C-alpha cells in the first residue's frame with residue numbers, strides 16, 4: 001500500500017492540529033453529554049401529579065402502606081369536583097385523575113404527555129394489582145414498593161443520552177471530515193499534486209477512511225468513559241462491544257455521505273452550510289435528543305429515512321438497552337448499504353480539480 | 356542526445372477560447388527549456404498537458420518516450436512538478452511536508468530532510484506551511500517537486516511572488532539541478548529570468564509559439580539598435596544627433612537616449628567630447644523581441 005501510511009499520518013496530524021475540528025467533533029458533543037447527563041442522567045421516570053376524585057379507597061390504602069416510597073413518584077391532590085379535576089388534567093396541570101366507583105378504578109389522563117400518562121397508568125395499575133393481592137387474603141407477593149419498579153434501570157436517561165450524543169458526534173465528525181478534506185484538497189490542488197505522484201488514488205481514500213475510523217474509536221472511548229463516571233452512571237450491558245462494529249459501519253456511512261457533499265460542493269463554505277443543514281434535522285429526527293419510542297407516529301416514520309437513526313438505534317440496543325449482540329445486526333446492514341450507495345454516488349461525482 | 360519531450364501540433368480549447376493553438380517543440384535531455392509569455396498565453400495549459408493533468412484536444416505528446424495521458428504511473432516517478440499554485444498538506448511543517456511527499460515516492464526521511472538545505476529552508480523545518488512567507492512556500496513547493504530526484508522537472512512560474520534576492524537564490528538552485536543532468540522545463544513571464552537561465556526559450560502569445568531558440572541568438576538575430584543613455588544636459592539633443600552613427604535621439608529631462616547600430620563609434624565620439632557622465636549601454640532584450648513580434652509592448 002504505497003503512500004498509505006504516510007498519508008494517514010499526514011491526515012492525522014492535520015486533524016490533531018485543527019482546533020475547530022477537534023472542538024466540533026469531540027468537545028462540543030461531549031459538553032452536551034455532560035450537560036444532559038448532569039441534568040437528566042439520574043432522572044428516572046419523572047414524578048407525576050395525580051388528582052384523587054372524591055375518595056379512592058384503594059389509593060388511600062396504598063398511601064398508608066407505601067408511605068415515603070410512593071410519595072417519591074406520586075403527588076396526590078384531592079378534588080371533590082369531578083369536572084374541575086378533569087379540566088385540570090385536560091389542561092396538563094395534572095398528569096392524571098383517579099376515581100373509584102364501587103370496585104372499578106378509573107384513570108383519566110391526557111395524551112399531551114405520553115410518558116407521564118404511561119407512568120400514571122402503570123403506577124395505578126400496580127396499586128390496584130397489589131390491592132387485589134391483599135384482598136385475596138394471601139400474603140402479598142408484591143408490596144407497594146412496586147411503583148418504584150416502574151422505573152427499569154435500563155431506561156435511565158443516561159442510557160439513551162450516551163448513544164444519542166455519541167451518534168451526533170460521530171456523524172458530524174465523519175461528514176465534516178470527509179467533505180472538508182475532499183473540498184480543501186481539491187481547491188488547494190493537493191489532489192492534483194497527488195495525481196502526479198505514483199500513489200493509487202484508492203490508497204488516498206483508504207488513508208482518509210482509516211484516520212476517520214481511528215478518530216471515531218477515540219470519540220467512542222472518551223464518551224463511554226465519561227458517561228460511566230459515577231456522576232453520570234451509564235451501565236454498559238454485556239454485549240456493549242457490539243457497538244464497535246456499529247460505530248465503524250456508521251462512520252463509513254457518514255464518510256460516504258460527506259464525500260458526496262464534498263464532491264458536489266464547490267467551496268468549503270458551501271460544503272459546511274450543506275452539512276449544517278443536514279445535521280440539525282438529522283440529530284432531531286434520528287433520535288439523538290429524545291427517545292424515538294415516545295415520539296409521535298409521524299416522527300417515528302420519518303426517522304426511518306434518517307441514516308443517523310440506525311447508528312443511534314444500533315448503539316442504543318447493545319449499550320443502552322442491554323439487548324443481545326444480534327440486535328444491532330439490522331442497523332449495521334442498513335448502514336453498510338448506505339455506505340455502498342453513497343460511495344457509488346461519490347465516486348461518480350468525484351473530480352480531481354475544479355476545471 | 357535523446358529527446359525528453361516531443362510535442363507536435365498540440366491544441367486545447369476552453370469553449371471558444373483556443374488556449375493552445377498548434378504548438379510543436381522538442382526538449383533535449385539535460386536541456387533547460389523556457390516557455391516565456393504574458394499571462395494567459397497558454398503556458399500553464401501546455402505544461403499541464405505534458406504533465407498528464409489535462410487531456411489535449413489534438414496533437415501528439417510524448418514524455419520520456421511515453422504518453423502522459425491517461426495518468427501513467429510508469430512515468431510519474433520520473434517527473435517532478437511544481438504547480439503554479441502551491442499545494443501543501445494542511446497544518447504540516449516544512450519537514451513533515453517534505454517527508455510526506457518523499458514517502459509517496461519511497462524516499463527515506465533523511466533524504467527528504469536534506470532537501471530543506473538545498474532550498475535554504477533548514478531553519479523553517481518546524482514551521483507549519485500556513486506560516487511560511489510567499490517566497491518560502493514557493494521554495495518548499497520546488498523542494499517537493501525535487502525530493503524524489505526526478506529526471507525531468509516542470510516548474511510553473513517558480514519565481515512569481517519572490518523578492519529579487521530570493522529569485523537569485525532560486526536561480527542558483529535551478530542551475531545546480533540542471534548541472535546535475537536533469538532536464539528542466541520552466542515557464543516564466545520574466546524576460547530576464549528566461550535570458551539568464553534557459554538554454555532555449557519558446558516565446559508564446561495567444562496560444563502560439565512566436566519564436567524559439569537560445570535567448571542570445573534570438574536577440575542577436577533581431578538586429579535591434581543599442582540604447583546609450585547619459586544624464587540629461589551632458590549633451591544637447593542637437594549635439595547628440597551630430598554624433599557619427601547616432602540613429603535616433605530622445606531626451607526626457609532625466610536621461611538622454613541615443614539609439615545606434617554602431618555603438619563603438621558613438622561611444623568613442625562621446626569619449627572625445629568628455630560626455631560619458633552616468634553612461635549606460637543597453638543591448639536589445641527579449642522584450643524588444645516581443646515588441647517586434649507582436650507589435651505591442653510586453654506586459655507580464
Ligand SMILES: Nc1ncnc2c1ncn2[C@@H]1O[C@H](COP(=O)(O)OP(=O)(O)O)[C@@H](O)[C@H]1O
Nearest residue numbers: 355369374392393394395396397398399400401
Ligand atoms: N480551466 C480553464 N477554463 C477556461 N479557461 C481557461 C482555463 N484555464 C485557462 N484558461 C484560459 O486559457 C488561457 C491560457 O491560460 P494559461 O494556460 O493558464 O496561461 P498562462 O499560464 O500562460 O498564464 C487563458 O486565457 C485562460 O483564461
Ligand SMILES: [Mg+2]
Nearest residue numbers: 398399439511
Ligand atoms: Mg500560468
